[in-house]
Amino acid sequence: MASETYMPGPVCLIENMEGQLVVKQEALQILSAITQPMVVVAIVGVCSTGKSYLMNQLAGKKKGFSVGSTVQSHTKGIWMWCVPHPEKPGHTLVLLDTEGLGDVEKGDDKNDTQIFALASLLSSTFVYNTMNKIDQGAIDLLHNVTELTDILRARTLPDNGVKDADDIGNFFPDLVWTIRDFYLSLERDGQLMTADEYLQNSLKMKKGSDQRTQSFNLPRLCIQKFFPTRKCFVFDSPTHQKISQLETLKEDDLNFQFVQQMAEFSSHIFNKSKIKTLPGGIKVNGPCLENLVLTYVNAINSRDLPCMENAVMTLAQRENAAAIKRALSHYDQLMGQKVQMPTETLQELIDLHRSSEGEAIEIFKKNSFKDEDQSFQKELQTLLDAKQNDICKQNEKASSDCCSALLQDIFGPLEEAVKQGLYSKPGGHNLYLQKTKELMTKYHQQPRKGIQAEEALQKYLKSKESVRNAVLQTDHALTAKEKEIEEARVKAEAAKAEAESAVVIHRQMQQMMEEKERLHQQQIRQMEIEIANILAQQHRNLAHLLQVLNQLFQPRVVFLSFLYKDESMKQCGEMKSTRVARGRDCGIRPWGVHPSSTVTKYMV
Numbered sequence: 001m002a003s004e005t006y007m008p009g010p011v012c013l014i015e016n017m018e019g020q021l022v023v024k025q026e027a028l029q030i031l032s033a034i035t036q037p038m039v040v041v042a043i044v045g046v047c048s049t050g051k052s053y054l055m056n057q058l059a060g061k062k063k064g065f066s067v068g069s070t071v072q073s074h075t076k077g078i079w080m081w082c083v084p085h086p087e088k089p090g091h092t093l094v095l096l097d098t099e100g101l102g103d104v105e106k107g108d109d110k111n112d113t114q115i116f117a118l119a120s121l122l123s124s125t126f127v128y129n130t131m132n133k134i135d136q137g138a139i140d141l142l143h144n145v146t147e148l149t150d151i152l153r154a155r156t157l158p159d160n161g162v163k164d165a166d167d168i169g170n171f172f173p174d175l176v177w178t179i180r181d182f183y184l185s186l187e188r189d190g191q192l193m194t195a196d197e198y199l200q201n202s203l204k205m206k207k208g209s210d211q212r213t214q215s216f217n218l219p220r221l222c223i224q225k226f227f228p229t230r231k232c233f234v235f236d237s238p239t240h241q242k243i244s245q246l247e248t249l250k251e252d253d254l255n256f257q258f259v260q261q262m263a264e265f266s267s268h269i270f271n272k273s274k275i276k277t278l279p280g281g282i283k284v285n286g287p288c289l290e291n292l293v294l295t296y297v298n299a300i301n302s303r304d305l306p307c308m309e310n311a312v313m314t315l316a317q318r319e320n321a322a323a324i325k326r327a328l329s330h331y332d333q334l335m336g337q338k339v340q341m342p343t344e345t346l347q348e349l350i351d352l353h354r355s356s357e358g359e360a361i362e363i364f365k366k367n368s369f370k371d372e373d374q375s376f377q378k379e380l381q382t383l384l385d386a387k388q389n390d391i392c393k394q395n396e397k398a399s400s401d402c403c404s405a406l407l408q409d410i411f412g413p414l415e416e417a418v419k420q421g422l423y424s425k426p427g428g429h430n431l432y433l434q435k436t437k438e439l440m441t442k443y444h445q446q447p448r449k450g451i452q453a454e455e456a457l458q459k460y461l462k463s464k465e466s467v468r469n470a471v472l473q474t475d476h477a478l479t480a481k482e483k484e485i486e487e488a489r490v491k492a493e494a495a496k497a498e499a500e501s502a503v504v505i506h507r508q509m510q511q512m513m514e515e516k517e518r519l520h521q522q523q524i525r526q527m528e529i530e531i532a533n534i535l536a537q538q539h540r541n542l543a544h545l546l547q548v549l550n551q552l553f554q555p556r557v558v559f560l561s562f563l564y565k566d567e568s569m570k571q572c573g574e575m576k577s578t579r580v581a582r583g584r585d586c587g588i589r590p591w592g593v594h595p596s597s598t599v600t601k602y603m604v
């Protein structure tokens with residue numbers, strides 16, 4: 001809607017009725033209608049220091065927030081003006097002008113700081129307006145407000161506070177410190193400095209831990225923690241004349257430096273101020289701001305705020321929790337960069353952990369705030385220990401995974417060979433063991449296996465025990481069979497050799513027998529020749545005898561017979577028989593037996 005970012009002039013948002021804060025319905029209605037994200041700029045500071053004038057400059061108007069012209073404090077409560085953002089289309093610039101602090105007529109410091117705190121809680125840019133210079137009073141005032149603001153924030157946020165460091169960063173408004181009628185020169189030890197350096201220097205802490213130094217440092221530390229982003233602008237006096245009606249003067253009548261400084265300030269606010277954001281990244285729009293206003297004002301009006309000491313504790317808790325988070329995130333970052341899992345040894349990991357842990361603790365110490373009993377540092381230590389355990393487990397797992405992959409890579413071909421039966425042979429077990437040994441050496445030679453290298457190998461070998469046994473049994477079975485075959489072969493060969501030798505012997509015997517036979521035949525032939533010779537001789541003798549006898553007596557017939565002793569003699573052939581005269585008749589008698597012959601010789 002057109003009206004959502006356009007108001008003709010400011011309206012009162014929170015009225016300050018005798019110390020009681022009242023939220024104005026008219027302002028809430030305006031807010032509830034604005035759906036655009038809001039950049040909220042609030043200004044606070046001592047009364048009559050030109051706050052309203054400055055806000056009008058930001059609205060781009062000469063008139064708007066009422067500018068006082070007398071010593072009487074002018075603005076009351078908190079006034080609001082929503083205008084279109086001059087640099088961010090679709091955004092609304094919400095200007096909050098506040099009642100001045102330290103009004104002597106009012107004399108209520110508590111009410112002052114409540115308004116101050118509300119402004120800081122509602123804004124995304126918090127302009128702290130002071131006169132002339134940064135002094136201890138201005139620092140103390142800002143510090144008090146930060147304490148109260150912290151209490152309010154802790155009480156009104158869910159879960160009793162902001163736990164996330166990023167959220168804290170978003171939730172805190174940026175501080176812009178404006179110094180009006182700045183008459184000093186920005187110089188230190190003869191060196192020129194910027195306004196920001198001046199602010200930085202004013203908030204610098206002293207070294208030491210004595211009570212005085214602590215009192216000096218505490219407000220500065222609180223301001224630094226409370227406002228992580230800080231900027232400072234110094235303004236010259238707007239004019240050399242008496243300035244009771246500054247807004248009526250033309251630009252030409254104003255100090256040129258002042259006009260320029262105002263332009264720089266406005267440009268910074270328009271370009272750098274962030275959208276008001278709540279924890280969880282919620283961008284504040286009209287209804288959301290309306291809600292915040294009601295919540296904070298109710299909290300203040302309940303008058304049940306804890307004392308200042310508790311506020312410091314709350315701050316300490318939040319700051320230290322954030323410091324722990326920062327330290328842990330630094331540790332994670334370092335370990336992420338340095339650790340290459342799996343580490344070769346556990347010691348390597350422990351060394352990296354220790355150096356990162358040392359740095360993380362340093363970061364914590366730098367960012368911690370009033371961790372007097374070191375309870376937060378102990379908590380950090382516990383969390384770092386847990387992280388170490390976790391990393392050790394991750395490292396073990398990385399090593400196991402790496403070793404498993406490596407084992408599979410190296411031993412895979414052996415497993416395949418076993419499957420294909422290449423080791424299912426006599427002696428296969430030995431070959432399998434040899435190959436395993438060879439592969440183990442190869443495995444050991446591989447670098448960066450991590451701390452699980454041996455365990456993973458042993459586990460693998462154990463898991464392959466059954467395979468090894470199977471190879472062994474197959475080997476035994478096949479060896480026994482082979483032995484049997486070998487024995488049978490040896491037996492067969494022996495039998496064959498025996499048979500062959502029997503054949504040889506038989507042949508030899510046969511040869512001998514044949515030789516004997518040949519000799520025998522030869523002898524027989526010899527004998528036959530001899531016998532034939534003898535017979536021929538006998539025949540001749542007989543013939544001669546017969547002749548003689550014939551001559552002497554009448555002729556008689558003589559039979560000569562030859563007797564055969566055995567069958568072999570028969571085989572020698574039919575012996576010729578000759579009729580001889582009977583022995584008795586003719587006087588023939590056995591004469592002798594030749595030893596080499598079975599032939600019985602009968603001598604006539």
Ligand SMILES: Nc1nc2c(ncn2[C@@H]2O[C@H](COP(=O)(O)OP(=O)(O)OP(=O)(O)O)[C@@H](O)[C@H]2O)c(=O)[nH]1
Nearest residue numbers: 047048049050051052053067068074075100244246
């Ligand atoms: N010396 C001086 N006077 C200024 C400056 N800016 C504005 N003034 C004048 O100071 C007077 C008070 O101005 P305001 O803007 O009403 O001051 P304020 O801080 O809002 O005052 P309260 O609302 O009463 O707290 C006016 O007369 C302005 O013209 C400045 O930079 N220097």
Ligand SMILES: [Mg+2]
Nearest residue numbers: 051052074075
């Ligand atoms: Mg004013």
